[in-house]
Amino acid sequence: MTGPKIEWHLFASWENFRRNTVLVLSEPSTYLPAMRQSVFLEPVFNVLLLFPFGIYLRYYFRLSFVKTVIASFCLSLFFELTQLSGLYFIYPRPYRLFDVNDLLTNTIGGTLGFIMTPIFTFMLPTRARMDEVSYERGKTVSLTRRAVAYLIDWSFLSVLTFFIALSLQLTLSVGDITSSSWWIFLEVILYFMIVPYLTNGLTLGKKIVRIRVIQENRERLSFKALVIRYGYLYFLFYGLGWLNQMLQQVTNHTTGVLQVSGIFVILGISFAQFIFVLNIILSFLRKKRVLFYEKASHTHTISTIKVKNDNE
Template sequence: MSGFINSTHFVWTEPSSYLATLKQTTTIQPLFNIFLTVPFGIYLRYFFKTSFKQTLLLSFTLSLFFELTQLSGLYGIYPRPYRLFDVDDLLLNTSGGLLGFYLQPLVTFFLPTRESLDQATYARGQKVGYFRRLLALVVDYCILGVITFIIALIWRLLKLPAIHSEILQYCLATGVYFLIIPILWRGKTLGKALLQLQIVADHHPRWAIFWRQLLLFFIVIPSFQLWRVTLDAAVASGQQHFDVYLFIIGLSLLPPLLFTGNFLLSWVTKRPQLFYEKLTHTRVISSIHPTQQP
């Protein structure tokens, strides 16, 4: 305290010195070191319901992380430290966390409780929309791409026949990932597990999941590529049998158009069950379960 008074313009008996003192670096730096971790202390007690000792330990650990980061030059990114290890900062940051602990009831008085937040989150998690399903599908296809690459690499190393190898590799990778894994894993793939989704069936779940996945990944999705393949064949043939190819292109466009129409209708009516799910009596549900409240 004496060091603070001697290094600032602060005089108890002169209120005019208060504002000047607040503007000085020797005042601003300690205050900001305290305010830096006040939200951390509030958050720990509000969301995780930590005790005083737990808040003290976690605030000290966070402050120690700051100081070690500065001392190590961001853990070796820089050749030397850009700041010194300051014990005062360590104490001030820890004090800020404890101050936040005591301020939490006042600050969060008008905020919803942790229990109500959990209930609202669970209610939202039970709703399975198309965006969530599409995101799971994107994750699955990223993983499938890695699996396909591995299969293609093994295919080449074993010097297997290259005739229709792409089709065989697709069938092998897709069959393993989208047929076998969901059957063995109770309607889940890695993407669905990550997004907490699950395929369920009304009757004979394994067979129903098998037929659902077979319709989707071996008929519906490939149909979006069929018209392009037919168009390439028509261009390559020139004028020969052009009318026949044109008819086949029209037929190949029919499944994607029907699927798109079915999707739009389902999206507008807010009934996220597409035709291949209705045929197989399956649906996608949320696998999120209510957690036990602390």
């Protein structure tokens, strides 16, 4: 972009429309062609951009007219400043013109959304009812919610592992020790056993999705229950996988009965891993929320979401 960076001329879009539109009010045949022109479409879409925003602010957040106008203007200003700064100085120049007319039309859109909210929301439930349903659903710990916590935890561990490996290489000039199998076992022990024991059932992922692990008939989790729970979950699956790899290396260098025996053991381990994965998949499909490793450890996952009182 090598042209002007800022358009300060207010109502320039209106003047541009008047100069270039093919619209003739006395000739209905010009209406549709005029609506296809960019001088019409650009301001109209700028109005429509924040129209739902105005509805949302009034309907869900119950903002007043003045607050909705201010919020719409501020959101539009955020868009324009993002463009003017070249995506916060990632680019050397603005990637789009900062236009005060966009501020005007966006703000008008949010304002119109506020005014017309009753037309679009009279059939929708009230905010109180939506909150009630949300809190009710929040009490249920779905397998999807647990899967999200799992992904957050392992993403965090991956980032942490990267920085640990980088630090060790820079300071001690050692190789990448974090890629070995024992490192995964160490992560499981430290993060999924010791941390939940100290926090009484919480990890970073569980904290974010607002769930925790508890033990039956106990206020605090025992370390033994965590060892059984995550031993079944991680050591059984990954341990079998590690053992499978070791046996494959052994059978590649053996012959006769020993090799055949090794192959049968490998097939047995693979079948056990298949049953492990199948159990989790079937539990997900049947919406069965207590998995086999929870039964073995007498632990289960609960929601930490608490229903707010009306006075809060």
